[in-house]
Amino acid sequence: MTHPTMRQVAERAGVSTALVSLVMRGEPNVSDHRRARVLQAADELGYRPNVLARNLASHRTRTIGVVLNDLHNPFFAEVVDEIHRAAGAGGYRVLIGNGQHSTAGELEAIETFLQFRVDGLVLVGSVVAAGAMEQAAENTVVVVVGRTTRSAKIDTVNTDDELGARLAVDHLVGLGHERIAHIDGGRGAGAAARRRGYLSAMRDHRLEAAAETVPGDFSEGGGFDAASALLTHNSVPTAIFAANDLSAVGALDAAEDAGLDVPADISIVGYDNTALAEMHHMSLTTVNQPRDDLARLAMELLLQRIDDGRSDSVHHVVAPSLVARSTSARRADNLRRQR
Amino acid sequence: MTHPTMRQVAERAGVSTALVSLVMRGEPNVSDHRRARVLQAADELGYRPNVLARNLASHRTRTIGVVLNDLHNPFFAEVVDEIHRAAGAGGYRVLIGNGQHSTAGELEAIETFLQFRVDGLVLVGSVVAAGAMEQAAENTVVVVVGRTTRSAKIDTVNTDDELGARLAVDHLVGLGHERIAHIDGGRGAGAAARRRGYLSAMRDHRLEAAAETVPGDFSEGGGFDAASALLTHNSVPTAIFAANDLSAVGALDAAEDAGLDVPADISIVGYDNTALAEMHHMSLTTVNQPRDDLARLAMELLLQRIDDGRSDSVHHVVAPSLVARSTSARRADNLRRQR
């Protein structure tokens, strides 16, 4: 359990530790036969460089930390996969921290990464206070995905969520719906913009009187509760736009429980276009966030700052698109809804 | 971006670095007024201990690494949540490594954690060679969840997957099914045991002639393909037992596409009892793995080894249970299936 050190490798190979260091880092100016001797000695001893000591001396970990808040939301899993890919291509490895749905949890994850001195931090769907992000940015390079911030030291990558919400509303209005309710994402990342987009789109369609927002929390349970409340109203909406796929699925469940047929009786539109929405069995109409672009841009920004030393902040906004599937349809006639 | 060090805190507080170290580690024998002075100085400077240096000196990181292979499978997310909880209670923080569905990816994640000198490693649903796990165990404490191993240095926590598979088969046989097919999990963790359990249960029911295993890979797509193949057979099964929920959902989709009603025409049973299965909209009959127990036991074993120095290996096996929902029903009569 006690690890061999560089010194031992050096002794075995009959060279200095400095030479071993050069070999381990793959530096060019080492003679072939010594390089081979060192590698062999390392192999025989089962030597494994100690990143901690290495970083302590070099101030680099070649590692970036990704902080998530909800491992259950497939959207995040999909973004992480892409980040992984892009980071690997850039010669960085990634470690994931889990916020466990709470601000405190996310702060702890961030703190852990800072203590490990990661070279960069990607906050995905962060819910911590702006000040906390700013403080993190004092200590390492920070890129935020799915949320905006004014800090000059932080880059952001976002989907145009206002537009995304508008696409959803436009789609439903185009199908003849007027009473379109919105289940929001509470204080979650992107929720405010989606709410805003929903409201302004409703307004543009002169439907502000029919607009109604019920609080959700980006979770299935939250969507279920919100939809249940909506469906026991005296005036049940003919369509629901949920702030993400997870809550849309909750709404789907609630509609089913209420004996309503989707989409004959009520249309439901989600947001994210996760694998969940894609399942035939769900076939959820939703708004696509181009997560490969989000992830790629995030890593690009990060590497620019780490490797190229860029210091002015950049904010990318990517365009969402509507994916019409089977949970939205032309508004049911009044007769049918009367019963 | 350059971090304040302990020395600076010490100077500002007018004490030695050793005293600062004591305060930062929360040691008891420090006078209150000095403690307060140090904390204040640290706060003013925005001091944050450097885990790297700390570990270099103390050989501990107070961090455990969890290696996953598939962030998309909700089962893993749920296990990680529990591990997180248990680790936090024990004073450890957790970092997650993602194997990205590949052996190479998992090896890299393990290697990263070893280089970071985590105090312990939990491998969940690992797919690497036994030798690789063994080698990791040479360097840190390793607990494996969802897979067995003979290594004396590694503890394991498993669900009795053979029993789990048997529960599924028993359930279906109890509903009158005979032609029960199995979509397996390929080389995935636990797949072999589930396959074994399925076969031996079929045998016990004298149904070995009706047994049929088609290869899957624990993914939705794999389940879809496997089920599609089954459904175009000349003799279509009346029930499918999938090796996990994800592939069961794929099978559900395939059945739907084939115009079959679930469960009237065909019953489908999954494995894991993930949130996915629980959704009303899915309402998948499945085998529950008690993931809170799995995670709790894993952390318990880990901490015993780390903190108490246990060195003989322990293997826990927990019991699964069947959760009957809406995708399994009494076998359809022949007339109906004839059409």
Next chain:
DNA sequence: TCTTGCGATTAGAGCGCTCTAATACGAAGA
């Protein structure tokens, strides 16, 4: 008053590595 003992504090070595500056060694040019 002088010990004794204990809690509070500190000096300083060392953890395993990187990196700068210095040195060793040849080969090539004068």
Next chain:
DNA sequence: TCTTCGTATTAGAGCGCTCTAATCGCAAGA
């Protein structure tokens, strides 16, 4: 043969912390 120059190698300081052993103060007992 003596420089010169470029490549290969090394000594050693230092990264920021922990931890042992030593020291300091002070109250209590002799």
